[in-house]
Amino acid sequence: MVLILGRRLNREDSGVRDSPAVKRKVFEVDPKNLSGHDDAYDFCSGGLHGEGILQAFNEFRDNRLFTDVVICVEGRQFHCHRAVLSACSSYFRAMFCNDHRESREMLVEINGILAEAMETFLQYVYTGRAKITTHNVQYLFETSSLFQIFPLRDACAKFLEEQLDPCNCLGIRRFADTHSLKQLASRCRTFTLQNFMEVAQHEEFLDLRKEELEEYIASDELTIGKEETVFEAAMRWVYHCTTDRKPMLKDLLQHVRLPLLHPNYFVQTVEGDQLIQVDPECYQLLHEARRYHVLGNEMMSPRTRPRRSTGFSEVIVVVGGCERVGGFNLPYTECYDPVTGEWKSLAKLPEFTKSEYAVCALRNDILVSGGRINSRDVWMYNSQLNLWIRVASLNKGRWRHKMGVLLGKVYAVGGYDGQCRLSSMECYDSFSNRWTEVAPMKEAVSSPATASCVGKLFVIGGGPDDYNCSDKVSGHHRSSSQYLVICSYIKMPKHSRQTERTHGGLRLRVYTEPAN
Known part of the structure; x- marks a missing residue:
């Protein structure tokens, strides 16, 4: 049989008649399968x-x-x-x-x-x-x-x-670093940070190099329930090979946020540790933690910032206030987290009907004192319990006053008692829960501003009467209870001396009256 492949010819065009002796078989080709040629x-x-x-x-x-x-x-x-x-x-x-x-x-x-x-x-x-x-x-x-x-x-x-598993993530991380596998190394690091509590219990953790351990315990991304976990992991690593690792103790503890440990744990476990007790290089870190337990946010360092996983964050708290229309006092206490951009309601303020009270933050709590109604009452907001607690009352009822915090103590400054403006000041010790009279200001004022700096409490401006505003700044030094009156920026003496000093990373410019 002969296969003839080609176009089908029209009988009229070809002029050839089919012969009964010869039969041709022609394959039909789908035009869709043709590519560039009619016959390909x-x-x-x-x-x-x-x-x-x-x-x-x-x-x-x-x-x-x-x-x-x-x-x-x-x-x-x-x-x-x-x-x-x-x-x-x-x-x-x-x-x-x-x-x-x-x-x-x-x-x-x-x-x-x-x-x-x-x-x-x-x-x-x-x-x-x-x-x-x-x-x-x-x-x-x-x-x-x-x-x-x-x-x-x-x-x-x-x-x-x-x-990846808590028992092998550190070994895989080292393998990835050896072979320059950046994605795998990054994944191992993230896994270790997120599962640090479990990872620290395995043998691989004890074989970490000092630099590797420091990288993990220094990270803000470390996922832990409490800072005590980091301290225990670091000490377990040191005690695994005490002879070689004891000199590294201070470098490791610099990355442990000792000020954030519970005070009882700090005293009993940290200060009671044998290696820490005999290492004089650790004294400064211990002293920093003690000061933070007393002074709170007045004493700031990289070790006083909570890790993100702990759930603690620095927030702005708004206490009380009044409605725009009608002027009714509000009981609400709310906080704003700048990181998440969210507002959260806290426990309502007791006796919110009062007005013109003073508010300040002491360590991680909030104090509200005085006010036009019940002018001697003082309330403290406990942040751990989300609860307002009544504490010792002021010795002198006052409103339109201010409060400031200096070296762990709260000072109520000036104000108005319903008859006259006050020059008196009181100091509150939260450990003894007592208000104590301190040396008064040289001028009685209401509604001043207060700020603490370089171990002094500065009282700025205020109203000595109903018609004038003070341009003076008074400085109270806690240890001597003496005041320093310095000229304001508004009325600068022509021949005054100008000095500069640096404290806590801030440059302060202090103007003093010229000596006579």
């Missing part, structure tokens, strides 16, 4: 063709057919095809295609890898598939990196990332 058809079998060839080559390898090189690893021989190895790996392409000794020899020995890893590697080269396990992943990664098979190397890295 592009055919593609897709990936099946390549897979078929690889399968055939793998069978050749198993049966040692057409193999032209033998790779020897740990004394074990693997019969392979140079063409297949060169097609998959630039390492072998450089070995076989250049004028190297291996390009002419039948037996090529490769050192530094395991025979098991080589077998899995060749399985991938000839089939495109490899079985990655926890047992072979490290060696298979190193082998694929050596032979520059990057898809297999990346698959090993992905497998390691999925196997």
Whole structure:
């Protein structure tokens, strides 16, 4: 039978009649399958063709057919095809295609890898598939990196990332750093920070280098329930090898936020630790924590900032106030978190009907004193309990006064008692819950401003009567109870002396009256 392929001719055009003795069979061709020519058809079998060839080559390898090189690893021989190895790996392409000794020899020995890893590697080269396990992943990664098979190397890295656990994340992080796997190293670091409490209980943690441990315990991203966890982890690491690690104690404790430890824990556990007691370099850190327990936010350092995971954050608290229309006093106490941008309601202010009271923050609590109604009452907001508690009353009832905090004590300054303005001041000690009279100001004022700085409490401005405002600034020094009157910026004497001093990172400019 003869197959004639071509266009179908019109009988009238051809002038040829069909003969009963000769029959022609014509294949119909779909116009959609024509590509550029009326009589051509592009055919593609897709990936099946390549897979078929690889399968055939793998069978050749198993049966040692057409193999032209033998790779020897740990004394074990693997019969392979140079063409297949060169097609998959630039390492072998450089070995076989250049004028190297291996390009002419039948037996090529490769050192530094395991025979098991080589077998899995060749399985991938000839089939495109490899079985990655926890047992072979490290060696298979190193082998694929050596032979520059990057898809297999990346698959090993992905497998390691999925196997992260508190017992192995530190070892995988070190492996990732060794092989410059930035994504895997970053994932290990994040996992360790998020699971630090569990990670610190495993043996890998005790093998950390000092720099590695410092990186973790210094991070604000460290996820912990309380700072005591960090201290215990650091001390466990030191005690694991006391002789070598004892000199590193101070450097580690600099990253532990000792001021945020519970006072009882600090006294009993931290100060009672034998290594800390005999290390004079730790005294400054201990002193800082003690001062913070007394002074609160007056004493700031990098170690007084809570970690994000603790749930503590610095907020702005709004107490009381009145409605815009009608002027009715409001009982609400609310706080604003600048980080999240959210407002949160706190416990309502007792006796909110009063007005013109004073408010200040003492450590992590809030005090409200005086006011037009019940002018001697003082309330303290306990932030841990979210509760207002009545504390010792003022000795002198007052409103339109101000409160300031100096070295852990609260000072109620000036104000009005309903008949006259006050020059008196009172000092509150939260530990004894008592108000004590201190030296009065030289001028009675109401509604002044107060600020503490360089160990002094400054009283600024205020009203000495109903018609004038004071331009004076009074400074109260707690230890001597003496006041310093300095000229305001408004009425500067022409020949006054100007001095500058630096304290706490702030540059202060103090103007004093010229000596007579």
